[in-house]
Every structure is written in structure tokens, then in C-alpha cells.
Amino acid sequence: xxxxxxxxxxxxxxxxxxxxxxxxxxxxxxxxxxxxxxxxxxxxxxxxxxxxxxxxxxxxxxxxxxxxxxxxxxxxxxxxxxxxxxxxxxxxxxxxxxxxxxxxxxxxxxxxxxxxxxxxxxxxxxxxxxxxxxxxxxxxxxxxxxxxxxxxxxxxxxxxxxxxxxxxxxxxxxxxxxxxxxxxxxxxxxxxxxxxxxxxxxxxxxxxxxxxxxxxxxxxxxxxxxxxxxxxxxxxxxxxxxxxxxxxxxxxxxxxxxxxxxxxxxxxxxxxxxxxxxxxxxxxxxxxxxxxxxxxxxxxxxxxxxxxxxxxxxxxxxxxxxxxxxxxxxxxxxxxxxxxxxxxxxxxxxxxxxxxxxxxxxxxxxxxxxxxxxxxxxxxxxxxxxxxxxxxxxxxxxxxxxxxxxxxxxxxxxxxxxxxxxxxxxxxxxxxxxxxxxxxxxxxxxxxxxxxxxxxxxxxxxxxxxxxxxxxxxxxxxxxxxxxxxxxxxxxxxxxxxxxxxxxxxxxxxxxx
Amino acid sequence: xxxxxxxxxxxxxxxxxxxxxxxxxxxxxxxxxxxxxxxxxxxxxxxxxxxxxxxxxxxxxxxxxxxxxxxxxxxxxxxxxxxxxxxxxxxxxxxxxxxxxxxxxxxxxxxxxxxxxxxxxxxxxxxxxxxxxxxxxxxxxxxxxxxxxxxxxxxxxxxxxxxxxxxxxxxxxxxxxxxxxxxxxxxxxxxxxxxxxxxxxxxxxxxxxxxxxxxxxxxxxxxxxxxxxxxxxxxxxxxxxxxxxxxxxxxxxxxxxxxxxxxxxxxxxxxxxxxxxxxxxxxxxxxxxxxxxxxxxxxxxxxxxxxxxxxxxxxxxxxxxxxxxxxxxx
Numbered sequence: 001x002x003x004x005x006x007x008x009x010x011x012x013x014x015x016x017x018x019x020x021x022x023x024x025x026x027x028x029x030x031x032x033x034x035x036x037x038x039x040x041x042x043x044x045x046x047x048x049x050x051x052x053x054x055x056x057x058x059x060x061x062x063x064x065x066x067x068x069x070x071x072x073x074x075x076x077x078x079x080x081x082x083x084x085x086x087x088x089x090x091x092x093x094x095x096x097x098x099x100x101x102x103x104x105x106x107x108x109x110x111x112x113x114x115x116x117x118x119x120x121x122x123x124x125x126x127x128x129x130x131x132x133x134x135x136x137x138x139x140x141x142x143x144x145x146x147x148x149x150x151x152x153x154x155x156x157x158x159x160x161x162x163x164x165x166x167x168x169x170x171x172x173x174x175x176x177x178x179x180x181x182x183x184x185x186x187x188x189x190x191x192x193x194x195x196x197x198x199x200x201x202x203x204x205x206x207x208x209x210x211x212x213x214x215x216x217x218x219x220x221x222x223x224x225x226x227x228x229x230x231x232x233x234x235x236x237x238x239x240x241x242x243x244x245x246x247x248x249x250x251x252x253x254x255x256x257x258x259x260x261x262x263x264x265x266x267x268x269x270x271x272x273x274x275x276x277x278x279x280x281x282x283x284x285x286x287x288x289x290x291x292x293x294x295x296x297x298x299x300x301x302x303x304x305x306x307x308x309x310x311x312x313x314x315x316x317x318x319x320x321x322x323x324x325x326x327x328x329x330x331x332x333x334x335x336x337x338x339x340x341x342x343x344x345x346x347x348x349x350x351x352x353x354x355x356x357x358x359x360x361x362x363x364x365x366x367x368x369x370x371x372x373x374x375x376x377x378x379x380x381x382x383x384x385x386x387x388x389x390x391x392x393x394x395x396x397x398x399x400x401x402x403x404x405x406x407x408x409x410x411x412x413x414x415x416x417x418x419x420x421x422x423x424x425x426x427x428x429x430x431x432x433x434x435x436x437x438x439x440x441x442x443x444x445x446x447x448x449x450x451x452x453x454x455x456x457x458x459x460x461x462x463x464x465x466x467x468x469x470x471x472x473x474x475x476x477x478x479x480x481x482x483x484x485x486x487x488x489x490x491x492x493x494x495x496x497x498x499x500x501x502x503x504x505x506x507x508x509x510x511x512x513x
Numbered sequence: 514x515x516x517x518x519x520x521x522x523x524x525x526x527x528x529x530x531x532x533x534x535x536x537x538x539x540x541x542x543x544x545x546x547x548x549x550x551x552x553x554x555x556x557x558x559x560x561x562x563x564x565x566x567x568x569x570x571x572x573x574x575x576x577x578x579x580x581x582x583x584x585x586x587x588x589x590x591x592x593x594x595x596x597x598x599x600x601x602x603x604x605x606x607x608x609x610x611x612x613x614x615x616x617x618x619x620x621x622x623x624x625x626x627x628x629x630x631x632x633x634x635x636x637x638x639x640x641x642x643x644x645x646x647x648x649x650x651x652x653x654x655x656x657x658x659x660x661x662x663x664x665x666x667x668x669x670x671x672x673x674x675x676x677x678x679x680x681x682x683x684x685x686x687x688x689x690x691x692x693x694x695x696x697x698x699x700x701x702x703x704x705x706x707x708x709x710x711x712x713x714x715x716x717x718x719x720x721x722x723x724x725x726x727x728x729x730x731x732x733x734x735x736x737x738x739x740x741x742x743x744x745x746x747x748x749x750x751x752x753x754x755x756x757x758x759x760x761x762x763x764x765x766x767x768x769x770x771x772x773x774x775x776x777x778x779x780x781x782x783x784x785x786x787x788x789x790x791x792x793x794x795x796x797x798x799x800x801x802x803x804x805x806x807x808x809x810x811x812x813x814x815x816x817x818x819x820x821x822x823x824x825x826x827x828x829x830x831x832x833x834x835x836x837x838x839x840x841x842x843x
Contacts, residue, residue: 306726308725308726328725328726328727328728329728329730332727332728338726340726345720345722345723346720346722346723346726347723347726348720348723349715349716349719349720349723349724349786350719350720350786351715351719351782351786351787352715352716352719352786356712356715356716360716360723360724360727360729361727361728363709363712363713363729364709364728366709367709370708370709370710371707371708371709372707372708372709372712374707414727
């Protein structure tokens with residue numbers, strides 16, 4: 001470096017990373033200076049997690065360079081990254097509940113006495129010193145972590161990072177699970193660390209926090225670098241545009257369907273912790289898109305409607321009649337179908353054949369006495385293969401050998417075999433290739449045209465915008481905005497997702513009372 | 514990968530049907546059994562003499578019968594390591610009833626009923642109270658084994674009444690244990706393959722959560738599997754109790770491991786969700802043939818355990834490699 005400016009603590013140059021079927025990062029640049037809070041923004045799936053996993057040594061980049069203090073660095077494991085002074089605090093705190101605060105802080109590098117034994121006294125004193133340096137005085141170092149609040153555990157994680165002499169601290173949505181008072185304390189600690197020259201990568205969806213805390217902001221979109229701004233010189237509108245600025249391509253062949261009678265009505269549906277009084281109406285032939293951040297309660301709502309976690313209060317009306325949905329079996333009988341988010345763990349029986357998976361939900365109907373009607377079952381499988389264009393060597397092929405797109409079509413085939421009136425789809429096209437994605441969108445459109453009511457949860461705004469007749473936005477367990485198809489814009493939806501009611505209302509959202 | 518083979522020739526259909534019924538693992542086992550008879554038989558013709566063959570099949574048919582129930586339990590994603598002790602207890606109960614003048618039919622049927630009660634209790638703990646089956650059956654193993662030795666002090670039961678020896682009957686010239694082994698295997702294979710209840714076992718073992726979401730109750734399925742398992746254990750116990758003139762209260766050591774080995778070598782996935790009872794029966798026969806052949810080629814029968822262990826490792830490894838290859842191919 002020829003200039004007088006010191007090298008940044010951390011720099012990423014042209015970093016790319018692919019996973020089977022997905023390009024998670026494409027030539028991403030990022031820079032973190034000492035004594036800086038650098039916010040990282042982007043939608044779900046924009047590449048933030050992949051980026052921090054590369055920095056913390058979990059993944060190795062396919063291309064590009066990682067520089068620490070201007071020197072190229074390559075991490076073979078998270079241990080290498082730790083040794084280089086990088087500490088990561090993940091959303092789900094990685095502590096040992098059965099061990100004490102001091103043990104957790106010094107996990108992996110406890111002070112040693114003779115013969116390799118742990119020097120307990122030194123460990124406790126060290127833990128106390130670190131906590132005191134963070135002005136944390138309400139934590140007993142010998143109490144068990146299992147009994148602490150989330151906010152206290154997070155402070156233990158921060159102390160643990162400092163005990164490793166971390167100079168680079170990565171925090172992934174640190175306030176997502178915190179109470180207000182803990183957020184205030186966290187911000188105090190972050191500012192204190194910044195003052196000591198620690199570089200902090202701060203990931204958050206909450207715009208207010210980004211503006212309150214960060215010095216600079218970098219935005220990622222679809223795995224690519226969009227830009228870096230000095231926080232004081234940018235605006236929320238600019239950042240949201242950077243995050244969502246995508247054109248809706250021609251992948252979404254949504255035809256306008258004629259809407260029929262209400263098929264599903266929810267009235268003040270509640271279930272702790274994330275379904276807090278949901279009311280909505282779904283009509284025959286309608287596709288309603290449910291947008292929201294991860295953790296906003298969308299999947300939880302789907303599970304309440306499908307009876308996996310039955311509602312604690314509120315009403316569900318199916319075709320105008322009050323219904324009790326106490327189990328998935330009951331939901332099935334009422335004509336509700338659910339294509340879950342994770343098809344591997346919830347949608348399919350992986351060691352089973354295509355044929356048997358497709359018939360799984362209708363075995364009751366295919367029965368002749370105790371037997372499964374083999375002919376009818378084979379017909380059903382062959383029909384699904386044709387209707388959904390499933391590419392398999394035969395109906396007897398085991399589903400774990402098929403691609404993600406074909407697996408998703410099988411889950412869809414299984415549920416459509418039940419002849420449902422209501423179809424709930426949670427992230428219907430996540431992790432599948434573009435071709436299969438288009439086929440699934442075409443199918444959804446056809447099904448709606450035939451009168452099926454579809455509730456689609458998706459984290460991809462273009463998919464929400466492209467497929468939905470109506471768009472609902474969920475945040476913290478409540479519906480916070482509703483858009484007609486024509487009135488929706490990606491900016492307005494994104495603003496509603498990220499607790500910005502004012503901006504959303506300005507952009508034309510009807511905020512339900 | 515080709516598109517769906519809609520136009521499968523009709524001449525091919527029977528073959529495909531057969532192949533679906535008898536998968537790859539079964540064919541390999543059959544070939545192994547034949548190879549052992551051919552090789553050891555040519556080394557020592559007495560190996561394939563009728564007397565030895567009948568001892569191979571008769572003395573081990575009860576293992577195959579117990580392995581049917583065990584296979585269902587393992588396919589459902591559970592395990593029962595108490596089965597050896599349970600067979601010992603049920604055989605002793607049966608013999609005691611017979612010796613004490615109860616009607617022979619009672620002595621034959623009591624083990625079935627008690628077997629179902631015991632496994633039903635375990636099934637309840639596993640299915641409804643969510644206890645891991647390995648822990649439940651470990652506890653049951655100790656209870657049964659300890660209880661049996663305390664009560665019988667290891668004494669043998671002799672002076673069994675005439676007409677009690679079910680396993681020594683030969684309807685139509687075929688020994689009763691063979692009838693049971695073959696008949697129950699076919700019945701169970703057919704039931705598992707073609708009934709909705711049988712299908713639900715594979716579904717629950719393959720992915721209990723997905724099965725639940727599809728409207729299949731994992732609890733009821735696991736409970737049902739344990740009840741059926743108890744029935745097969747009961748039948749196996751009667752075959753074991755009636756094959757000799759005395760009943761030893763000490764079953765062969767590690768009987769439960771032999772039964773589990775038969776299931777696993779027979780192609781039942783230890784992770785649940787896959788396997789057939791035809792495979793487990795063939796594997797039980799294979800294990801018996803190997804045990805007998807060791808004697809005929811002058812090796813210590815203690816090698817049987819080592820061979821069993823090696824077979825488990827080879828089978829599971831082969832299965833793993835096959836899956837990996839398939840996963841790569843897609």
C-alpha cells in the first residue's frame with residue numbers, strides 16, 4: 001500500500017462461491033476498517049450468510065481473495081479464522097447450556113495449569129475481567145448458561161469472542177430475538193468495541209438499526225455486490241431500491257383467473273409464539289402471495305392452517321363453514337393441501353419409490369379392503385408423471401435419486417391427488433433450477449384457473465409479484481400490509497417487510513387495522 | 514436419464530413385477546446360499562445330505578420367523594434388542610404350562626398372547642411416550658433375562674407331554690418349522706407390499722414427519738408394528754420350545770444379535786424405511802448354512818460370530834456405496 005492510509009482489517013476481492021445448482025456469490029467485494037460498524041444488507045438468499053461463512057472459515061471461496069490487514073489469507077477451517085482474530089456470533093447462539101459462563105467464554109482455549117489441567121481460578125478471573133471490560137456487571141461467571149436470558153447469552157458470546165482477541169466481529173441479526181432493553185445494551189457494547197478499534201460486520205433487516213449504528217452499508221442482491229454507501233449519506237429509499245432493484249422477467253405466466261367464492265377464511269387466528277391474530281380470506285381461483293422476512297411467522301401460519309400446530313384461538317372457515325383443524329389428517333379431509341418448505345424432511349419419504357410417494361396421501365381412497373389397489377396406484381403415478389412432466393426412469397425409481405425440481409413436482413403430485421380446494425405452498429421453488437421453476441409456476445397458474453385457492457409463501461419478491469393476485473405481508477406474527485396485484489411494487493413490499501409502515505403506506509399499501 | 518418408461522413391453526412386465534417383489538439384495542442372498550451348498554457340498558458331500566439340510570433349516574426356522582417381526586420393527590425406524598430373552602421367557606412359559614397339564618393348545622397360544630402383551634407395552638413406551646426403542650428394549654432385556662434366571666434357576670424343562678412337539682410334526686412330509694418359515698414369510702411380504710398398513714410402516718420409517726403430514730399416524734403405525742412383532746416372537750418361541758424333547762431356559766447366547774443380523778444382512782436398512790422380510794428370511798438361512806458349513810470344513814463354530822459380524826459390515830457398506838453411486842449419478 002503506497003498511500004498513507006492503513007490497510008483495511010478485512011477485504012474481499014472478487015469472491016465467488018457456488019453450491020450444487022446455485023451460484024451463491026458472484027465476484028463480491030467487501031471491506032471492513034478498524035473501528036467501523038459495517039452493515040450488510042440484502043434479501044433472504046442474497047448471499048449474506050455465504051459471505052460471512054467464507055469470512056469465518058466455514059466455506060472456502062471458489063475464486064477471489066480474502067485479505068487480512070492487506071495480506072492474503074486462506075482459512076482451511078473456522079479455527080484458522082479464529083486464529084486470525086475473526087469471531088462470528090450466529091443468530092442461533094452456539095453455547096453449551098450445561099456449562100458455566102466462564103467455561104463457555106473460554107471454550108476451546110481454557111487457561112492451563114500444570115499437567116494440562118484447567119486453571120479454574122485463572123479462568124474465572126479472566127472471564128470476570130472480560131465482562132467488566134464490557135461493563136457487564138450482572139452476570140455471575142459460575143452460573144450455568146442454560147439458565148440465562150437470550151440477551152445475557154448473547155453477551156456471553158461477545159465476551160467469548162473477546163477472549164479470543166477478536167479484532168473482527170461478525171454479528172448475524174443480533175437483535176432478532178432480543179427484548180428492547182437488551183437491544184439498548186447491545187448497541188452500547190457494539191459502540192464500545194468500535195471505540196476500541198474492533199471492526200464489526202453487522203447484519204440486520206431492521207433499517208432503523210442500520211441507520212442508528214452503522215458507519216457504512218454494503219448491499220448484496222442475488223449473490224452479487226450492488227454497492228457500498230456511507231450510512232450518513234444515504235437514505236432508506238436508496239437502500240431498499242438497491243436491495244430489490246430487479247426486473248420481473250417473463251418466468252411468471254400468471255393468467256388472470258376469475259375469482260370465486262371465499263374458500264378459506266381465517267378470523268383472529270392465534271397460536272403462540274408467531275401467529276398473533278391473523279385474519280384473511282382466500283377465494284377460489286385466487287393466488288395470494290404471503291411475503292415477509294424469515295422468522296416473520298409465515299411458515300408457522302401455514303402450519304396452524306394445516307393443523308400441524310393447531311390454533312389456540314380464532315376461527316377457520318372452509319367454504320363458509322366453521323371447521324376444526326386439529327391435525328394434518330383433519331386438514332386433508334377438509335380439502336387443505338400443504339407443500340412444505342423443506343421437501344426433503346417434510347414432503348417426501350426419500351427411500352420410497354415415486355409411485356408410493358405420490359399415493360401416500362390418498363392411500364385411504366385407493367384401498368380395496370386392506371389392500372392398496374395396485375392398478376389405480378400405478379395409474380395415479382403415471383398420470384402425475386405426465387401431468388407434471390416428471391423426469392424419472394420409471395414410477396418405481398426411488399425419489400432420493402431425483403433432482404430437486406422433480407422431487408418438488410412429486411410432492412405437488414401427492415397433494416393434488418387429494419383433490420384439494422386449498423393449496424398452501426411454502427417456498428415452492430426454492431433450490432430448484434430455472435426450468436423446473438417455470439413449470440411449477442405454470443402449474444400453479446393452471447390450478448388456480450381451475451378454481452383452486454392457493455396461498456403461496458415466498459421470500460423471492462419477483463415470484464410474489466409475478467404469481468399473486470393479491471399480496472399480504474407478514475411481520476412479527478401479524479399481517480401488516482396488503483397490496484392488490486396492480487398496486488404492488490417491490491419497494492413497497494420490502495418496506496412493509498422491514499418495519500417501515502410509513503413508507504409502505506406512502507407506496508400504496510392498505511394497512512389492515 | 515430417460516423419460517418415464519410408459520411403454521414397458523408386456524413380456525417385460527412379469528419380470529419387472531418379480532423384480533419389484535424380489536429386489537437385488539434377495540437375489541444376491543439366494544446366490545450366496547446356492548454357492549455355499551455347491552462349494553461345501555462338493556468338498557464334503559455329507560453337508561448336502563438330507564439330515565444336515567433338515568438340521569440347518571429346522572433348527573433355525575424360528576430365527577427366521579422372529580426376524581420377520583424384527584424386520585418390521587427396524588423398517589419402522591426402531592429396534593428390539595430384548596427379543597432373545599423374550600423367546601427364552603415365552604418358551605419357558607409354554608413348556609411350564611404343558612408340563613403342568615394345561616391343554617396343549619393353551620401351551621401353544623399363551624406365548625403368542627404374552628408376546629403381544631410384552632411388545633405392546635414396549636410399543637406403547639416407544640410410540641406414545643417417545644422413549645427411544647433401544648433404551649426401552651435394553652431395559653426389557655434385563656428384566657426378562659434376570660427374571661427368567663431367578664424363577665427357573667436355569668433348570669431345563671423335560672417330560673413334555675405327547676402331542677406338544679409342534680415343531681416335530683411333518684404335514685405332507687414337510688417339517689412344520691419349514692411350513693411356518695415359508696408361509697409366514699410369504700404372508701408377511703405380501704402384506705407389507707400390498708396393504709395400506711404395510712405401506713405405512715415404510716413411510717413412517719422413511720420419514721415420520723412427512724408421513725404425519727400425509728395423514729399417516731406414526732404413533733399408531735409404530736404401535737401396530739410392535740404388536741405384530743410380538744405375535745411373530747410368540748410363534749418363534751413355540752417353534753423353539755417344541756423342537757427338542759427338553760426346553761432350555763437359556764436360549765442360544767446373543768440370539769437377539771443373530772436375529773438382528775438376519776434383518777440387516779437381509780437388506781433391511783438400519784436407518785428404517787427400506788427392506789423386505791423375504792430378504793431377512795433368506796439371510797437367516799444363509800447364516801444357518803454358514804454356521805453348519807464351518808463344521809464341515811473343520812473350522813471352529815465360534816468363527817460363526819466373526820463371519821456374522823463381517824457380513825453385517827459388508828452388507829451395510831455395499832448398501833452405502835450403492836446409494837452414494839446413485840446419488841452421484843443424478
